[in-house]
Amino acid sequence: MSDGDTLQHDDSNLASQAGVETIDYDALGWGRELWFDDDLNKHPVVRELGKHFPDDMLDVIRFRNETTIHVTPAKLRDIAFYLRDHEQIALNLLTDMTAVDMLTMRTTPRFDVCVMLYSIPNRVRLRLKAGVDDGEHVPSLVPVWNGANWMERECYDMFGIIFDGHPNLRRILLADDWDEGHPLRKDYPIRGWKEFPIYNTERTVHRARSRWTGRGV
Amino acid sequence: MSSSTGHPEFPGIVEAAREGDLTPYGQPGAYIAGNTPPTGTLTVEDEEFTESGERLMTLNMGPQHPSTHGVMRILLKLDGETVVQCDPMIGYLHRGTEKLSEGKRYAQIVPWTDRLDYTAAPLNNIGYVLAVEKLCGLEAPERAQYWRVIMAELARIAAHLVWLGTHALDIGALSMSLYCFREREMIQDIFETFCGARLTTNMMEIGGFSRPIPDGLVEQVRNFVKIFPPRQQEYADLLSANPIWLARTKGVGVISPEAAISYSLTGACLRGSGINYDVRKAEPYLVYDRLDFEVPLGEFGDVFDRYIVRMEEMRQAVKMIAQCIDFVDGNDTPLMAYESPYVIPPHKGVMTTAEDMQRHFIWVIKGFNPPVGEVWQSIEHSKGELGYYIVSDGGSMPYRMRVRTPDYVNLGVLPHMAQGAMLADMVALVGTIDIVLGSVDR
Numbered sequence: 001m002s003d004g005d006t007l008q009h010d011d012s013n014l015a016s017q018a019g020v021e022t023i024d025y026d027a028l029g030w031g032r033e034l035w036f037d038d039d040l041n042k043h044p045v046v047r048e049l050g051k052h053f054p055d056d057m058l059d060v061i062r063f064r065n066e067t068t069i070h071v072t073p074a075k076l077r078d079i080a081f082y083l084r085d086h087e088q089i090a091l092n093l094l095t096d097m098t099a100v101d102m103l104t105m106r107t108t109p110r111f112d113v114c115v116m117l118y119s120i121p122n123r124v125r126l127r128l129k130a131g132v133d134d135g136e137h138v139p140s141l142v143p144v145w146n147g148a149n150w151m152e153r154e155c156y157d158m159f160g161i162i163f164d165g166h167p168n169l170r171r172i173l174l175a176d177d178w179d180e181g182h183p184l185r186k187d188y189p190i191r192g193w194k195e196f197p198i199y200n201t202e203r204t205v206h207r208a209r210s211r212w213t214g215r216g217v
Numbered sequence: 218m219s220s221s222t223g224h225p226e227f228p229g230i231v232e233a234a235r236e237g238d239l240t241p242y243g244q245p246g247a248y249i250a251g252n253t254p255p256t257g258t259l260t261v262e263d264e265e266f267t268e269s270g271e272r273l274m275t276l277n278m279g280p281q282h283p284s285t286h287g288v289m290r291i292l293l294k295l296d297g298e299t300v301v302q303c304d305p306m307i308g309y310l311h312r313g314t315e316k317l318s319e320g321k322r323y324a325q326i327v328p329w330t331d332r333l334d335y336t337a338a339p340l341n342n343i344g345y346v347l348a349v350e351k352l353c354g355l356e357a358p359e360r361a362q363y364w365r366v367i368m369a370e371l372a373r374i375a376a377h378l379v380w381l382g383t384h385a386l387d388i389g390a391l392s393m394s395l396y397c398f399r400e401r402e403m404i405q406d407i408f409e410t411f412c413g414a415r416l417t418t419n420m421m422e423i424g425g426f427s428r429p430i431p432d433g434l435v436e437q438v439r440n441f442v443k444i445f446p447p448r449q450q451e452y453a454d455l456l457s458a459n460p461i462w463l464a465r466t467k468g469v470g471v472i473s474p475e476a477a478i479s480y481s482l483t484g485a486c487l488r489g490s491g492i493n494y495d496v497r498k499a500e501p502y503l504v505y506d507r508l509d510f511e512v513p514l515g516e517f518g519d520v521f522d523r524y525i526v527r528m529e530e531m532r533q534a535v536k537m538i539a540q541c542i543d544f545v546d547g548n549d550t551p552l553m554a555y556e557s558p559y560v561i562p563p564h565k566g567v568m569t570t571a572e573d574m575q576r577h578f579i580w581v582i583k584g585f586n587p588p589v590g591e592v593w594q595s596i597e598h599s600k601g602e603l604g605y606y607i608v609s610d611g612g613s614m615p616y617r618m619r620v621r622t623p624d625y626v627n628l629g630v631l632p633h634m635a636q637g638a639m640l641a642d643m644v645a646l647v648g649t650i651d652i653v654l655g656s657v658d659r
Contacts, residue, residue, distance in 0.1 A: 096621040147481025173308040
């Protein structure tokens with residue numbers, strides 16, 4: 001036995017004695033239980049994005065058995081294409097697309113564009129989040145899913161987020177000539193910016209005065 | 218790309234991209250094969266001509282058209298009787314439920330959810346209540362879950378009856394709506410016995426049910442389960458072999474499976490195209506994993522298949538109600554998860570002990586503070602997948618509440634279906650998506 005062989009043998013022994021298990025993440029496979037594993041590195045999407053989009057995966061969060069992956073907005077469409085067309089991951093259904101105004105929860109970036117994906121063959125969900133500032137553009141997901149058309153129009157309507165490459169980006173729920181901004185922003189007052197007259201403030205029938213106190217009841 | 222220049226009239230709005238603009242992002246075939254690109258902006262002043270030199274006609278369908286089931290306008294561009302382009306205009310009933318929810322405590326939002334899809338209010342309640350329970354990490358007791366399933370399936374039948382009656386009425390079977398609303402009255406009577414309201418029920422509470430189940434309700438539900446299947450067979454006899462019905466529905470409004478997935482359809486619109494996705498089976502909530510039921514699938518994805526799917530869903534719903542009512546009959550287990558700090562304290566304790574009375578006061582005045590985080594909960598609504606997305610910052614009001622209503626997303630497929638359809642089929646196409654404008658516009 002040469003010295004080199006002995007050293008290698010000792011190294012592996014030491015590692016096993018210290019209780020450190022080396023996991024071969026590539027050999028884990030694609031089982032559904034991996035999507036809910038406590039070790040987030042075993043998550044199939046985290047593994048695949050770590051390989052192909054290492055600089056664009058910013059954060060991975062698990063809460064109540066739901067996985068959220070923060071990605072850079074510029075690569076949102078590429079990642080969506082990749083996850084849709086991946087044979088094993090197959091996140092093929094765009095469940096929802098919306099945004100959250102994080103104005104009072106953090107400083108920057110201001111908005112989170114949330115994309116809820118579902119995989120019909122795997123029966124799993126995933127949430128992608130892309131943080132964008134006010135005025136920053138996001139690539140539209142309409143080339144990936146036609147269903148993103150109305151969801152992005154609603155995002156633009158409610159938050160003013162602009163999606164590049166959207167075929168028809170205009171207001172959908174509010175009127176086309178709505179000039180008061182975007183109502184789901186946190187700095188938008190709940191009654192709007194305009195002053196509307198308040199009716200029925202004067203009493204037409206006066207309140208009966210109490211006999212005992214002399215005040216209204 | 219034209220996006221850098223901006224729209225000439227509205228600075229800040231990106232100019233609508235042409236079809237060629239989408240290719241720089243790589244992937245060949247940017248639009249999924251078999252699909253047409255989404256329609257662009259239609260204006261009434263548009264003047265286009267066909268190859269033979271005839272002018273296309275622009276026609277407004279709605280907003281007061283009876284077959285739009287509410288206030289919706291569909292802008293149609295017609296070549297003779299053929300629809301060339303179609304653009305649904307929605308938002309006439311927009312009430313800002315999501316914005317209003319940011320200023321309400323968690324328990325105060327339940328009545329707002331009634332108004333989303335007012336034909337199936339208990340289903341809306343269940344989706345919201347389950348989302349809050351997931352956020353707080355609590356679970357309702359077993360018996361309450363069974364009662365929730367009973368009410369959910371009754372509401373599903375009630376919503377499908379409204380759909381069947383109005384859909385058949387649009388196509389021309391006038392008598393159908395009379396029969397359907399007769400059975401819907403029975404369901405509304407059950408709701409009235411259960412919670413006192415018929416339409417906007419507000420019947421679900423966070424944590425279960427705080428009031429006892431009324432006497433005689435089980436018999437009332439059993440009576441409905443006994444009466445309804447033969448009545449439904451009458452509807453099927455009236456329609457399923459009716460030559461007029463077949464001519465108006467078969468081969469009309471075909472959606473391919475690829476298009477159904479690409480347009481994010483859910484519910485009967487997706488299953489009518491043969492794709493097996495039902496939230497009750499895929500991600501069972503409540504006690505659906507213990508019930509014996511089947512998910513009907515269509516074959517060709519036309520209006521008739523979606524009709525068949527919804528009819529079979531009603532039969533399966535009756536089957537589920539029968540199983541659940543056997544469980545709750547004579548069952549006296551608790552209805553409310555009182556051990557959790559997030560639910561309203563028991564009425565008896567409020568009346569007798571100081572601690573519960575103080576907790577009750579705080580719960581009513583200040584609400585409760587769930588942990589910081591965000592949850593997504595989706596349920597199978599009568600129209601598709603109803604999703605609630607709640608972001609909590611630890612306060613007593615949600616930081617953001619998003620309602621993903623199924624028919625808002627499903628309505629997006631209408632321009633795809635209407636392309637090349639006949640004008641007379643538009644009412645069938647709108648009816649087959651099963652929209653309720655309160656739910657579309659939120």
